[in-house]
Amino acid sequence: MKTPIPEYLVEVLDGTQDGGEVASYIPELARVNPDRLAAALCMSDGRLYTAGDADTRFTIQSISKPFVYALAVQELGLDEVLKRIGVEPSGETFNSASLDPHTQRPDNPMVNIGAIATHALVRPDATVAERVEHIRAGLSAFAGRELELDLNVCSSELETAFRNLSLAYLVRSVGGFEQDPRGIVEGYTHQCSLLVDARDLAVMAMTLANAGINPVAKERVVDEAVAQQVLSVMTTCGMYDATGDWMTQVGIPAKSGVGGGIIGALPGQVGAAVFSPRLDDVGNSVRGVQAFERFSKDMGMHLLKAPPLSRDVVRRAGVRESNHGPVHAIELQGPLRFSSTERVLRRLQDIPEDTHGVALDLTRVSSVDDVSRRMLMEGLRRLRLEGHPVYFVDPKSAIPDRDLGDGSYPTEAESLDELGLTGLA
Amino acid sequence: MKTPIPEYLVEVLDGTQDGGEVASYIPELARVNPDRLAAALCMSDGRLYTAGDADTRFTIQSISKPFVYALAVQELGLDEVLKRIGVEPSGETFNSASLDPHTQRPDNPMVNIGAIATHALVRPDATVAERVEHIRAGLSAFAGRELELDLNVCSSELETAFRNLSLAYLVRSVGGFEQDPRGIVEGYTHQCSLLVDARDLAVMAMTLANAGINPVAKERVVDEAVAQQVLSVMTTCGMYDATGDWMTQVGIPAKSGVGGGIIGALPGQVGAAVFSPRLDDVGNSVRGVQAFERFSKDMGMHLLKAPPLSRDVVRRAGVRESNHGPVHAIELQGPLRFSSTERVLRRLQDIPEDTHGVALDLTRVSSVDDVSRRMLMEGLRRLRLEGHPVYFVDPKSAIPDRDLGDGSYPTEAESLDELGLTGLA
Amino acid sequence: MKTPIPEYLVEVLDGTQDGGEVASYIPELARVNPDRLAAALCMSDGRLYTAGDADTRFTIQSISKPFVYALAVQELGLDEVLKRIGVEPSGETFNSASLDPHTQRPDNPMVNIGAIATHALVRPDATVAERVEHIRAGLSAFAGRELELDLNVCSSELETAFRNLSLAYLVRSVGGFEQDPRGIVEGYTHQCSLLVDARDLAVMAMTLANAGINPVAKERVVDEAVAQQVLSVMTTCGMYDATGDWMTQVGIPAKSGVGGGIIGALPGQVGAAVFSPRLDDVGNSVRGVQAFERFSKDMGMHLLKAPPLSRDVVRRAGVRESNHGPVHAIELQGPLRFSSTERVLRRLQDIPEDTHGVALDLTRVSSVDDVSRRMLMEGLRRLRLEGHPVYFVDPKSAIPDRDLGDGSYPTEAESLDELGLTGLA
């Protein structure tokens, strides 16, 4: 059998209608073949699916913004970065010369003025060449491949970088950075001219969606909190003036670039990229937007979509007789998060006082987050305080650390049967 | 054992520091006891946890906005509503007199001008009293309780509703609605004066997070797509000027009101509400914001947080000998969504050509979303086309409709054993 | 002989090219005959010249703004009015919903929001009908004729006055006035529907240009300082977004209305009006603008035009022998203002010490402003202090009050000859 996913990607691309115009304000960009079309998906274990011209390289342009923001937050810490650059949607166009009137900060790192200020924060004391190399290396870590610069596009863009120079001098004038604005714009333009293909972008997006770990290389690029911060900013500011439309219709944290690329990153699930050079009025790839709308609809990937009803977290529960008296045995299944663990606690709360002990079977639990572990341990601690021995069946170590919070531990076993429990109520 | 969740809520409330001032622009609002403090959580099955003054009633104010928007979208359809009201963050204050210069629409339904326009869309041909009653009934369905109006606050607010009247006339002047603006503001003010407590708000929030079904009454209030639309708009526009800060720090779709309430709704998981009347500069409850920051951090509820690594969706796989030859048996576990099902497809793809058949065991699967069902059925269809019989063990009907897409069905069984498979590779 | 001025007016009108569209947002306005065309000039003594449809009546619309502002300043005093309404150009369109962010005042009385606020200041405690009647009477005094309302246009405009109601409620919400905004807009709409013809408007404009005195009726309507204030505001804010263009190209304080009228007022010289209903994009009469450009160019009426070089203020000067010794006799001519009087003082300063006395002959002086009178008297006082007797020939009382500032007076005479001076140096 051949997996249908690549065919699905081809079908999605075929279903898009082209329109709009290739970005022309950078002369070299206007020379791109406007009919190139590609899509790529990267799964959390690094598996890649591609369709179309997935190895056609193009300049990353604004899609570099979230990744350089990630580097800045990783290196300086969030607090330092927030002193310089806000996180609010601006309601302005991407190249607007606006600073927050109260804080004098750029509104967010996804508009040009904020991205330029972000660029300046990375390795502030380095030379321009060093900073560019540092960023190139950083974005290469996100991509899992050594990225290269397109020096033609970079030169072409530098020739007409007047608007960006205006923005850089504006930030400089309010002390947003200390370096020479010309070097910052030179470096920023290099950053924008990194060559990527749809495959690279899908891996980069999945690295953000994967809590900062490159899913192919299995190496951490930024901390989990940094990846979450970047995805949050992409959620409210990623698609320029159309962010609200995007979040209602597509619902995937995303970023687009005038080179024609769009990335989307759904936490824990998928990194996606589409490439098609013609842009709509807002500056987003026309076919890229359509492809993502299809992804969101077909794959149920909208961030605000209510998940399907889970099977009850309690698979089975019953009283078994043990040598010491009746033991309440509860078999759990599926992922344990706050909302499912809360139900487990309710079951523990309802256990009759004359029960001797309580046994939890986690064999079929698929994942346990931190709050759930703490809630469960607290529940067991309380039961033990009330005199009930607690038993724990967790052969796959869904919860490796079973400290009940008071230094005591539940009695462990390989299976309920091993606990010597017999009979089912 | 007593569940620790109520104690946790008390601890969260105790940990907040008050500050700011009670809203005073509506005289009657200034008379509220500023020291009231409450929190409530509603789970997806309707279970409620509360702390503090959870039965103190206060006026809903702006928290009515997402719910009336939900009614409008439900009744008119999203397309009609989008013609009148946008979904973009405005970058302006909540009572700004701004319309989109191109479309003449209010930017979004969460700022006053958009909420007034939304109010007018509900039952457009009704009288003011009828529309108010209709909205009262609609929000009561969200709350699962017959809500009442605070006519004192309403009268007090109507006396100084000049700003809202200005906004209403502005919308009227561009044809945003056809009714008398005075009636619209009168109705809107009534809408804002609905009396709720923290408990009500938690249920209302959970109804949005629960795909539109009231979790207590188990009755659908709005369609799933409507609930998703409302949560999306709350994500980008819910917390006024501080939406970007909120989405990075808290990450829960939310809405606040000058009455001192804040709601948060995390799809599929929890509806939360906090009430404390003193407001910060932006108009959000000071203690409410702190409580939500704590919720987000403690409960891991940030929308952009990567979920913990799931246990592999394939619990076990192996070749069993059957009467007809070797059968590949795959036991699945946990939730099936695009990203996990994609892995199942990979396993199916890797099955050796000389395998006779394939058996899938869904006994331990906790949920299956639509795309996963279709992906799985397509994979099985292809295997059958290649000549492999396919077997299906799904005793709990995780996938009730097993049509392979071509009118054929897999062979079903209660268990792998029942299929007559023996031996494990 | 027939004066060529009426022919000139006809020639100016004939030379204009029509274009644009009649205002259509008020249905009744759209019914006006768009080909009507009129011009009128009013001289400082009330003499009128007209051309075209000078007795066609139309609604005054925004041209009422400066006159009602004049009434408000006259009645409340400038300081009170400035507390409520600014005098700065707004850089916004005429119906913009903007208040100064610091003062919460409308920017100026020439944009709608400021004009509505101004309307409310006139007779604040009166009923709507009383205020309308008061304004009607006030503008009638400017026109020198009892103006009437066009109730059809007024009703038509009231039906679609939503934008103005929005502005009125906005001003009301910040305390800009205390009355019911609906009554204010009702009254304002009545104010705008006063029927005038080009002749009326020329007289009204000349009343402002004539220091507040109606030149036909010879009756004061407002104080000189009030008229100056109104003309000043017209200078910087009168022509909406095109005020800068207007002041450079035309240079006459002006105001236009959507009814198709434009007035211009040049202090001390002329009041002008043109009427042609088709409007340009900014809302100014297309032919009206052209006619005023022609007026400005032909008549040299630009406010910033340097006046032609005057003949020297000192017509003749010389030493004459008198009984007591040589007397310096100076004959003045033309208007005495600061710049010409300064030259007289220089001549007085240069008088040799051995001169016995000084005689000033004002027979040919055309006017003397206040500062010139004081300068001249101060010069004479100083001469007398130095021991020089001073003589004054002023048979036409160019300076009626000849107190030298210290209670003394110059010796007066009908002519230099009468002073007994003989011979010319």
Add this chain to the structure above:
Amino acid sequence: MKTPIPEYLVEVLDGTQDGGEVASYIPELARVNPDRLAAALCMSDGRLYTAGDADTRFTIQSISKPFVYALAVQELGLDEVLKRIGVEPSGETFNSASLDPHTQRPDNPMVNIGAIATHALVRPDATVAERVEHIRAGLSAFAGRELELDLNVCSSELETAFRNLSLAYLVRSVGGFEQDPRGIVEGYTHQCSLLVDARDLAVMAMTLANAGINPVAKERVVDEAVAQQVLSVMTTCGMYDATGDWMTQVGIPAKSGVGGGIIGALPGQVGAAVFSPRLDDVGNSVRGVQAFERFSKDMGMHLLKAPPLSRDVVRRAGVRESNHGPVHAIELQGPLRFSSTERVLRRLQDIPEDTHGVALDLTRVSSVDDVSRRMLMEGLRRLRLEGHPVYFVDPKSAIPDRDLGDGSYPTEAESLDELGLTGLA
């Protein structure tokens, strides 16, 4: 006698109250002695009056803007300059980064972004040094003295010229000029660092007020139309955000600079300058504003002030008997402009048909503008056409060109008596 004007200037300066702060954003500016205080008036014949530290030199800063604008309009023509820079008040602060959204032009040449764009228009193909020297020479012609640069202030300002560089790059990005923005800002900063004293500024202002002719050197610096254009723009845009206040209260076209200077120019009358370094919130000299308010009030110099009533332009009129029959003799006086000449035409119109001829005596006319000359000649031409001989007494050539428009001329005489007229009606 000593003229009281210098004492008056001292009295005005003594009457001002200091306040505010010296501009500190340019370090070198902060070192100025904040207590320096000077005033100067320049009359239309170049006579200067000064008070206080009138020979203390300071950097011209923004006061250079109108003069460089004058140079640009003189050199390129108004149309070319208007393509690049508008003339509308901006409603923004002086250093706002705003361009007109439709035309992409800076709003006007008095805000920084417009002044920078203006600087670039002067000698566009020259080197930076050449352009600076050209501007230095041009402003020296306005001042009638070779001005020098303060290179310390210039260097100090260049170090922190980030904001201006931002503005320059913004204009460059929309094609407002073609040169390197760094050179333009370098040149602009040099332009701003020209050293002037109050005396210089008064002469420069008077040159604008004197139709472009330096009143001391008696040499034309720019055309009359250019001077009028500059004064017009100063009228609507000269005092930043406070232009409306200034035009109502002071009413003199003006420009201020952060160096502490303010100039005012009243066409045909006076150029004024005040210097006091401490600035108010808007950036205008605190004492300078007060001094100008006093000037305006004391000297009656408000642009919108109605002039005092002139003595009638017709001094005497009557019928004299001549050899050929009765001749209507009219003696005129004072200045002839449109409004006074219109009255003369009325008198000519009223002349009885049986009058033989008409004689005009212009001996006492102080000035005649172009429109008046043409009106008068047209009136005489018509009289002649009707058969009336016309006589002209104009011994001082108030109207040198007496062509009646049809190639004929009036009969000239030295006096009415010489015409052989006898007797007075």
